[in-house]
Amino acid sequence: MSQPNLIEVKNVAKIYQEDTVATAALTNISFNVTEGEFIAIMGASGSGKSTLLHILGLLDHPSQGIYRLNNVNTAELTDIQRSRIRNNKIGFVFQAFHLLARTSVLENVMLPLQYSSLPRSQHIARAKQALAQVDMTHRIDHKPSQLSGGEKQRTCIARALVTQPQVLLADEPTGNLDSITGNTVMELIDHLHKQGLTIIVITHETPTADYAQRIIKLRDGQIISDQLSQARHHHYQK
Amino acid sequence: MLLQTAFTSLLANPGRSLLTILGIVIGIIAIVLVIALGQGAQNLIVSELENFGANFIIIRPGRQPDTPTDIAESILGDSIKEKDIFALRRPENAPGVVSVDPAVLVTGEATYQENIFRPMIFGWTANAMEDGFGIRPAIGTTFTDEDIRQRAKVAIIGATMKEELFGSSDAIGRSFKLRGHNIRVIGVYPPSGQIMSFNMDEIAIVPYSTAQKDILGIDYYVEVFVRTDPDADIETVAEDIRATLRESHGITAAAKDDFFVWTQKDIVNRLGLITQTLTLFLVAIASISLLVGGIGIMNIMLVSVTERTHEIGLRKAVGATNSNIMRQFLAESIILTATGGLIGTGIAAALVFIITWIAQTQYQIAWPFYLPPFAILLGIGMATIVGLVFGIYPARKAALKDPIVSLRYE
Numbered sequence: 001m002s003q004p005n006l007i008e009v010k011n012v013a014k015i016y017q018e019d020t021v022a023t024a025a026l027t028n029i030s031f032n033v034t035e036g037e038f039i040a041i042m043g044a045s046g047s048g049k050s051t052l053l054h055i056l057g058l059l060d061h062p063s064q065g066i067y068r069l070n071n072v073n074t075a076e077l078t079d080i081q082r083s084r085i086r087n088n089k090i091g092f093v094f095q096a097f098h099l100l101a102r103t104s105v106l107e108n109v110m111l112p113l114q115y116s117s118l119p120r121s122q123h124i125a126r127a128k129q130a131l132a133q134v135d136m137t138h139r140i141d142h143k144p145s146q147l148s149g150g151e152k153q154r155t156c157i158a159r160a161l162v163t164q165p166q167v168l169l170a171d172e173p174t175g176n177l178d179s180i181t182g183n184t185v186m187e188l189i190d191h192l193h194k195q196g197l198t199i200i201v202i203t204h205e206t207p208t209a210d211y212a213q214r215i216i217k218l219r220d221g222q223i224i225s226d227q228l229s230q231a232r233h234h235h236y237q238k
Numbered sequence: 239m240l241l242q243t244a245f246t247s248l249l250a251n252p253g254r255s256l257l258t259i260l261g262i263v264i265g266i267i268a269i270v271l272v273i274a275l276g277q278g279a280q281n282l283i284v285s286e287l288e289n290f291g292a293n294f295i296i297i298r299p300g301r302q303p304d305t306p307t308d309i310a311e312s313i314l315g316d317s318i319k320e321k322d323i324f325a326l327r328r329p330e331n332a333p334g335v336v337s338v339d340p341a342v343l344v345t346g347e348a349t350y351q352e353n354i355f356r357p358m359i360f361g362w363t364a365n366a367m368e369d370g371f372g373i374r375p376a377i378g379t380t381f382t383d384e385d386i387r388q389r390a391k392v393a394i395i396g397a398t399m400k401e402e403l404f405g406s407s408d409a410i411g412r413s414f415k416l417r418g419h420n421i422r423v424i425g426v427y428p429p430s431g432q433i434m435s436f437n438m439d440e441i442a443i444v445p446y447s448t449a450q451k452d453i454l455g456i457d458y459y460v461e462v463f464v465r466t467d468p469d470a471d472i473e474t475v476a477e478d479i480r481a482t483l484r485e486s487h488g489i490t491a492a493a494k495d496d497f498f499v500w501t502q503k504d505i506v507n508r509l510g511l512i513t514q515t516l517t518l519f520l521v522a523i524a525s526i527s528l529l530v531g532g533i534g535i536m537n538i539m540l541v542s543v544t545e546r547t548h549e550i551g552l553r554k555a556v557g558a559t560n561s562n563i564m565r566q567f568l569a570e571s572i573i574l575t576a577t578g579g580l581i582g583t584g585i586a587a588a589l590v591f592i593i594t595w596i597a598q599t600q601y602q603i604a605w606p607f608y609l610p611p612f613a614i615l616l617g618i619g620m621a622t623i624v625g626l627v628f629g630i631y632p633a634r635k636a637a638l639k640d641p642i643v644s645l646r647y648e
Contacts, residue, residue, distance in 0.1 A: 059555060059641050080559050087557020098552040098645065102250040114243070115557035159556070 005071075006166060006198055007033035007056065012065035014051050014221075025051040026221045029065070033200065035166070038193040040201045040212035040229070048221035049202045050171060056200060057090055057169045058082045070166070087115050091160025093189075095172035097152045099144040099159075105131070106140040109158045116163050130158040134188060150181035157188060167198040174208045186211045244569040247542075258538045259578030261531025262624060266582025266617045267589065268524035273613035274590045276517035282605050284506050286433060292502045293336075294370070295476055297462040297483070302498040316458035317487065317496040325486045326464065332478035334470030339366035340459035342449045348403060348421075348442065350414040355402040357395070359416065359442045361449020364394060364425075366463050371433055375425030378410040386445040389452055394425035398439035417453050431602025472501050528620060531578070532628035539571050539632035543639075550636050551644025564637035571629025572622055579621025583614050 014026040026048045033039055043049040054060035055067060058074060067074045069085065077085070086092075099108050109127040118126060131137050134154040144152060153173060160168055170189065174182030182205075190211050193199045203209050210231035217225040248255045299315025318340070325331055326338045344359040360367075364380035367373060374380065381392050393414075400409045400423075413420040421444060430438035450456055466475045476499050483497050484490070500508070543550070550563055558566075587609050597603040 054642050057555070083554070083557050083559040083562075086555060092555050094645065096645075098548055098555075100549060100552070103246065111553070112556035115553075115559070115562055163557070 004035060005032045006035045006037075006069070007031075008066070008068040008071075009056075010066045010068075012052075012055065012062040012067055014048070014055065014060070015063040024221055026055075026062075029221075029223055031216060031223065031226055033167075033198060035198055036193075036196050038190070038199040038201075038211065038213045040203055040209035040215045041218060042203060042206075042209050042215055043218035044204060046220075047218040049204075049218050051221075052218070053169055053171050053200070053202045056167075057092060058086050083115070087112055088117075088163050089166045091157075091163065091165035091168045093153070093156050093160050093168060093170035093173045095175035097144070097156045097176070099152060099155060101144055104141050104143060105136060105147070105155050108144065108155055109162050111159060112163045118163075127158070127162055130162040131155075133161055133192070134158045148181070149177045150184055153177060153181075153185045154188065157185070157192075161192070161197075165197075167200060168192065170199065170201045172203055173201060174203070174205060179207070182208065240565060240569050241573070243566060244573050247546075247566075247570055248573060254538065255574060258535060259531075259574050259581070261527060261534045262575050262578030262621050263531075263582040263585065265524060265528035265531050265624075266579050266621050267586045268527055269521050269620065270583050270586035270609075270613045270617040271589055272520040272524055273517055273616065274586065274609050275593065276513050276520070277610045277613070278590070278594065278605060278608040280509060280513040281608055282603070283509055286604075287502055287505060287509075289372075291468075292472065293466040293468045293470075294502060295464040295466060295472070295479060296500045296505070297464065297479065297497055298500070299458065299460070299497055301495065315460075315496070316456070318459045318462060318483075319457055322483055322486050323459070323462065325482050326462070326479060328482075331482040332464075332475060334467045334472075334475035334478065335464055336467055337365070337369075337465040339363045339463045339465075340446050340450075341366075341461045341463065342446055342454060342456070343460055344416070344444070344449050344453050346417045348399065348414045348416050350403040350412065353403045353405075355399050355440075357399045357440050357442045358436065359393075359444060359449070361444050361446035361453070362463075363446065364443060366465075367394075367443055369465060370463065371430075371438065373427050373430050373438060376428035377408075378423070378425035380425055381443075381445055386447050389448045390445055391419055391421050391448055391452065392424045393421045393442045393444045394427060395423055395442045396427050396437075396439040397429040398437070399442055400426045419453055429602075472503075476501050525620075528624055532575075532624040535571055535574060535625065536628040536632060539567065539629055540635065542570070543567065543632050543636040546636075547639065547644045547647040550639045551641045551647065554639075554641035555645065560637040563639075564633045567633035567636045568626065568629045571632065572625035575621045575625030575628075576618060579618040582621065583617040586613075586617065 009032070010030050012026060012029040013024065016023045016025060029052060041049045041052060051060065055062050061075070069089070074082070100111070106124070106127055109130055110123050113123045113126060128137060128140065131140060134157050136151065136154050136158055139147060139151060144155070147155065168189070173185055173189065177185060186208055189199055189201065201208065201212060209215050210229060212229050215227065215229050216223055297318060299317040323338055323340050326335060339362060342361040344361060348355050348357050363386065368380070375394050378394070380394060381390060385392055395409065403409070403414055404412060409423045409426055411422065413422045427438060432438070444453070446459070450459065464479065466472060479499050480492070480495070484495065487496060489495060553563060590609055591607050594605045594607045597605040
């Protein structure tokens, strides 16, 4: 039996209008993501992959088309509902980490819980649990400035996991890391996928995309290919 | 959680936070100080008036001073004359009156040999001084009703005046010159300090008849102190006095009165009104510094919003709503200003303590330390409101930031 669709994107377009000039960042994008899938969205700079990630993460609205998340048409959601979904259904991993410099690793990971309905008494335990998932419990009292690049990204992943989301959206998660550290981070993301988490990674690096089951390639705001990853297939065969 | 986040953010830049609230601190110090000192001064004067006793009435020429013209009329008024004093002293006119002591004020230099002193000279009765302020000469004697009748050129002088004119030598029997008259010292008051805004050590009391007729050459009085029977109803006595003076002046309607009568209650009420008006005026001026402080808060909060653009974008990405962000920044500005309010109130309390201590120890003014709870509440309350009002714009600006633009902000 096939998995239900977590994400349905149908004929989505994004057009930026500045004065009289209209620029199409995305055109006629359609694809589905089933629960538990690991997808990489690839493309060169300016291909529209980040715009697509922002729409998928409910940080932006499509200009045209339909985006359904859990069978809910996101166009019908209020801003507050979108914030709630961002909080408890979506986990973000950023290339630039975006960790709060003045707070500890633990406090950084607890940040999304400030806006969740989880009782305050459970915040620390939940954050420690997320940090354990990324093997960062030994660094909970450290400040981000005391961490290596890989540790920063693992903290960022723990922060994304802390609300136990349905989908992890990673925007160039290895972009600021050397290849060895990048691989370690991708191994971690792959491990989370194997535990059942749906993953969508935006990247322009083939080694990163090779961890995904399926690769969607974008060029000039359009999907030019959407196919299973051969490398992944090969990787699993090994 | 909101407060903890706000405190963490503010403590990230403690120096800047402190400098930011300086304007609020100064504004609150000014407001609390004005209210506390105004209220303290009022309490001091009221308590001295109460010590003076409730059974006295003051009569002054002119109209009830409600306007500047009335005040000038009261100062320059010449409507109360000797015949009024005689009329008031007649028991059938005002049965509750015990004594009637007219007064005139003499200005000028008192000289003795090479020494010059500018005392405050009252033409009064020595009894009134004793009854009213409880002060009697420490050295020498007081003048009598006979001295008043005879217009004797005698005086009882304050301790400072004695020191300035006569030094350590005995003053009794010596004469100082005042407006060409030789006034003989018959008594010296003990050091008494400040009572009801008069420095009792710098005064001289001469018989009112001498001051009026010989020194000033006038036929009116500037003030009349009336002692009443403690058992008499003060309002009834005041009404009897008004009726007596109206008859004496040929006045048929109260609206045409050329004098006014104040009981202790009237003075306290009027004093309260004056103090409150003055305090309100000064608080309004001090509030300007709060306004400036508020603009400073707004400015720094705007800087903070710009500096923390990434953080705002991140918070929105992980689920913060616009109102979450708005509340966070509002909490920060309110915490800033409320802290300023607390610090300002604390400093103001210390200043009030120091000022009253100096007044007590250096100027012998029995001014007790008093910090009205109202002033504390107003100080902290106003600071909090400033934080709220001036925090709204930056907080709204933060709340409306686009998360994508914020995350990309360089």
